Amino acid sequence: MRELAHVLLHGPSTLTPAERELIATYVSSRNDCFFCQTSHGAAAAAHLGNDWTLVNEVRVNFEQANVSPKLKALLAIAGKVQQGGKCVTEADIARARAEGATDLELHDTVLIAAAFSMYNRYVDGLATWQPQDTAMYDAMGQHLAEHGYITPSEKR
Template sequence: MAHIALDNDLPGISGLMAHRKDTGEPLNHLAEILLRGPSPISRGERELIAAYVSQLNATPFCAGSHSAFAAAQLAGGERLVASVLADPATAPITPLLRALLRIAAEVQSAAAPVSDEAVAAARAEGAGDTEIHDTVLIAAAFCLYNRYVSGLATTVPDADYYRGSAERIVARGYRGSYSEA
């Protein structure tokens, strides 16, 4: 049960955003830009970064949601996502994505500059300024989203919820998604 009384029965961040539409709308807009807007990183890979950071932050709702959203958009689906969450070093992903996940993990672990080594490793795999920027911002934003969800002890749904949400998000995006969950 959430730490605050919600005026809906939606799980996770969906319930919080529906409860406070004034704050939910800009948070959803940010997610739309970060995860679906223009970027050299694919939508599925950006969702995977969000899922990975959420997993590192031990936030089951966000890890489950963004894992489903990533799986729906990446070749390899759920199996690929599970392998990345288990160990990105051995997962069957590109060296560039592996390097970006390393950057995301550094952002998640401390409010400090990403190491020169992690940036150099990403650049060696072909990352430009935009890939590095987008990875850092996604990781930082998901630290905020994860703390919002976990801090208020929101409910965690079953796996079927995530699959239904993935269909909606992939088809229509984040804007207003909490009102339809």
């Protein structure tokens, strides 16, 4: 799972790492997964120059957040995927395309939203303790932003 998440959030894409982390954060917040929304929110904030305000705006009401119209359309799709893939409509896809989203960006958005819905259920389903120390998440987010899921011992 870790390798897939690394590719989704850090592999080649026309979506920026910040945009992909915002999608992961948004879906994780809708799933109420504290660990994932906080760690990936911290990674998004790190990509955005530690702009937690924008991350929180996306979590609370992305349509009012200071993000591009294209990202708003992609977040709308991600939210529908979080509910169920069949919730995405032709109008949702048309909106995203009208805002400049490519087929690859639509694909990446849907895959991030579906994968993080699964990851959220996995993390919460283990019923493990999730640290509440926000400073720890800031450090984790900085590592994710800089290195993804690769640990120092895995660097080649």
